[in-house]
Amino acid sequence: MPEGPSIVILKELVQPFIGKKIVEVGGNSKMDIQRIAGQSVNDFKSWGKHFLICFDHFTVRIHFMLFGSYRINEQKETMPRLSLQFQEGELNFYACSVQFIEGDVNEIYDWSSDVMSDNWSSDKAKDKLEKQPTTLVCDALLDQDIFAGVGNIIKNEVLFRIRVHPESLVGTLPANTRDEVIAQARIYSFDFLEWKKNYVLKKNWLAHSKKICPRCNIPFIKKYCGKTKRRTFFCTNCQLLYQ
DNA sequence: CCGGTTGTTCAGCG
């Protein structure tokens, strides 16, 4: 569920609810979710892993964290965190974080840092990377201020694809390699989107959760890398370490 | 059946 492309899929699936009025609200969120009742959905947006439901004067931010899920016109056995009933159809969110954002969402979110956005700016990502040369590239890819939407799977796959060791220093990467990190963070995310839509995402993993490097046929290293200490799979033979 | 995780925030500590 959680990585950026999965949120883009959700956004596409809920398009029929745009402009529709919410007639009833339920769920066990501790936020004041009843204020949503009677409101009409102006738009659905996404920023990285954030799913945004926009109303006239406020926006509901859903973050699925690690375990969150949703159902459209269906229900799960468990109590939803937030349930939106429309005249026709319903939207249910489970085990997620629900937050309210007041005012204009365009002033709060920088769309240029979302790798899935039409407004994505690789130049801004480059500027941010240049400001933190001692950051490990595995940590940089997970930094939502730089690559909003990139998660642990995308991180592992991008680094394998461009043959970069996860513990390489951002500032030591050759310029063209650094540019590949930035370019593939976006390109792989769109590959992820298409594969996920076609239910072939896992089949296309080359590194994430794999035991053997498909290029070298030697065992991958599995290590909890960087200050983010997330599971990282890499090949010490074909992924070059820059330090 | 248990262990681990596509994520983030926050308290506590030195």
Place this chain on the structure above:
DNA sequence: GCGCTGAACAACCG
């Protein structure tokens, strides 16, 4: 105030 660590959250897969 800083960075680091661990807990908390809570669902599903293998």
